[in-house]
Amino acid sequence: MEQEIKAEFESSGFSVDDDDQILQKCLTYCINYKLSPSDLVSNWEIYYLNRQLNGLKLENAHMDGFLSYLQNETKQKIIKEDSHLHVYSSDDVEMLLGDDHDSTVGILNTPNSQYEKLHVDTYNSVSTPKTKENLLSSKDATDISSRITPFGQRISKFTSQFVFNSESVENRLSGQELNDMEDDIIRRVQTTERCNLQVHHLQPQSGCRFMYDRTKDRFNYLDNRIRKHANAFTSYGLYGEPSDATLASQKNTFAVGMVCCDGEGHLNEKSILMQGSTELSGGRRVRLDLQKLAHFSLFPGQVIGVEGHNPSGHCLIATKVIDYMPSSLDVDLPPAKKLAMDQDYQPTSSNDSRVLSLLIAAGPFTTTDNLLFEPLKELLAYASRRQPQLVILMGPFVDSDHPEIKRGTVDRVFDDIFHVEILRKLYDYTKYMGPSAHVILLPSIRDAHHDFVFPQPAFDIRQPDDISHQIACLPNPGLFSANEITFGCCTIDILKQLSGEEISRTSTDTMSGDRMGRLATHILGQRSYYPLYPPSLGVPLDLSLAPEALDIPLIPDILILPSDLSPFVKALSHKENDAEAATKCMCVNPGRLAKGIGGGTFVELHYNSEPEKSNASIIRI
Structure with missing residues (x-):
């Protein structure tokens, strides 16, 4: 069985250190936790991704942490099977x-x-x-x-877990500020500068019809993506005119197509196909040979440019893969597609205006043992003390995966929960903070009170007259700007889904071990909030609704991608002329505000004209 375990690791791309103790420990884990070799390797891949380990070699130093992960997974499985069981801490x-x-x-x-x-x-x-x-x-x-929740028993209310650009200490939580948060005395709100907010692309529209997706719509969307990338490479003029990759030729050619899998399983090096556009190749597919490449990173649905030759007409031997769209097409949006949320907004071109303080949080906003929305109350209390110019809240707000909602034991309508527990608290917050406070809401497909479709229309709410235009509702995905800083947001967990579908080959001299940064860079390189196709199980992708809503027309200054993976704040560099250009985008995964019966994480960000001058903190509550 030890040899089966070793073979299973090697088939998944991992190598086992020459130490018999590692295989003996793995065998013990399989026996104690009733795992097959394939189940053990699957758990190791999840642990490897969550810990962001470097290298593909299984070492003895990793085994203790892996054992803790298996113990925690077993405990969570027991709790899930028996909902009345509580594991005391x-x-x-x-x-x-x-x-x-x-x-x-x-x-x-x-x-x-x-x-x-x-x-x-x-x-x-x-x-x-x-x-x-x-x-x-x-x-x-x-x-x-007489009833106290586990969330209220935590020792520390707010702890700084990670600081981006730690040399900028002006926004870091100090001990005195943490003590001030425990003070029950309401301080007078200081006047803060009002941010200028603009929303781009309100598509799909609220109340639109969906579940009318046709095969023709999906085919046209995918073919348009391939043609758009081919036109970008043509206008860029660096790789020549794209040709048909299915034709036999002894000469090196350049082709553009979409990565596909020849079966229903996961992508691997032996099952990679490339589908061309109907214009160049009639939509035919050709097998892709990547043996000559030192490094690559591919997933189904990715549109790539390939340099190579096809001697037989059945297999394209690649010598170079370009997995991004040339960035020379960055253009600003037409003014007609912008909706100003601040009527007093006067556009300026000064870099001094590109300064913004904001909080970013993603749902769930309540713990799994109740529907009190205690983490949301704590977040708004924190915001009332820190006084950011903008608060971005991303769904799910009324989580369809909440135990009480899944069991059907809630005696309230979902819309009532949203209006009472979410909107009413936000109304009180904006009234308390005054006209300088802005809140942005983005829905999620896990919102029980909203349309189950992606792309998703914005919430349709009616604000009181005294706080009108202070709460903006965006579709999912959404694009907006504040103080001339462009934001791109999407609540689909695309990072987790890409991590499960991507295959890659890395070399230490050419690529770093920053897997999360590489996955986020795919979003920018593909110019799509959801470049994965076929979509992940459970994603209601409807390409007949508003396929242009998935496109990223320009590289945003800040890209927000909430995920179940470890929260992070990273500065991404997009490629241009086969080299890394200056950093253009800051990617933020705020994590989840509530995790289980305890608190989660959110991000406090102070943006100052560019990522190098900005700083952020991942804060755990």
Whole structure:
């Protein structure tokens, strides 16, 4: 069985160090956790990606961390099978043995169903918000104070997990600032500079029809992508005129096509096909031989340019692969496609205006043991103290994967949950912060109260007159600008899906081990928020709705891609003339604001004209 384990690792591209202890440990893991060799290697690939390990060699130093990962996965599997089972941690023991609960924040208490129903009824019948004390009787207040959530028992409220550009310390959390967050005294809000907000491309429109996707629409979309890349290479003039890759030729040619797999399984070096456009090759496919390449990174649906020769007409032997669209086509959007959210906006061209402070968070916004949205309350409390110019909130807001929603035990309409628990808190926040605060909302396909389609229309909400234009709703994916800083956002977990479909060959002298940065660079190189095709299971891709909504017309200054993978903030360099140009884009994965019964992460960013002068913090709550 040890030899089976070793062969399984090698078939997945990993090599095992010449140490018998590693295989013996792997065999022990298979026996203790009832895993087959293929299951063990699959778990190792997930651990390898999440830890962002360098190299493809399995070493003895990795085994202890891998064992901890397997133990945690087994525990989570047991908890999922028995929803009534609770695994106690050190925080729970301190809660049970502690005598004093007075220090617990009051808003983190778990209300009973009577309070939840009363809260909804009060919102529907009264337009003026009331305080919690007016809604609760003394008996209800006693019942609520006796129930404490695990989220409220965490020791540290906000901890800085990672700092981008650590030499810029002006925005780093200091100890005094963390202590100020524990202060219950409401400070007077200082006047902050209002940001100029513009939204680009409001497509698809709200209320549009979907689930009418046809094979013809998908074919036309894919063929247009290939032709668009071919035209870009032609206008660039560096690689010559693209030709038909299926024709036999002893000379080196240049072809443009889309990467495909010859079967239904995962892509590998023996199953790579390239499909040409109908204009050049009639949509025919040819096998791609990559043995002569020292490095590559490919996934299904990727449009590439290939230099090579096809001596037999059945296999294109590649000598060079260009996996990005030439960047000479960067053009600004026409003014007619822009919607100004700030009526007082006056465009300027000064670099001094490209300064912005913002918070970025992605759902879920509540823990899995309740629907109190405690992490969202903490985030807005943090925002009221830090006073950013912009807060970007990305779905899911009413998560369809929440245990209570999946079991059907919620006695409220999903729209009511969204309006009461999300919008009402945002209305209170914007009223408290004044006209300088802006909030942007992006939906997710996991939102139970919204259309299950991608690309996805924006939320259709009605704001009170006194805070009109302070909350902007964008489609998914969305493109907007604030203070002349361009943002691109997409709530589909494309990074995780690409990591499961990509195959790559790396060499230490040409490519770094930054896998997450390479996956994010694919989004920019393909000029598409979702370049993967066929789409991942569970993604309701509808290419008849608004296929142009998936295109990235220009390289944004900040690209926001929330993912279940480890949160990060990276400065990406896009390629031009076969060389890395100056950094143009900052990629942000804020993580999830809530993870399980505890808090997650969000990002605080201070952008200053370019990524090198900007700094960001990944903050765990």
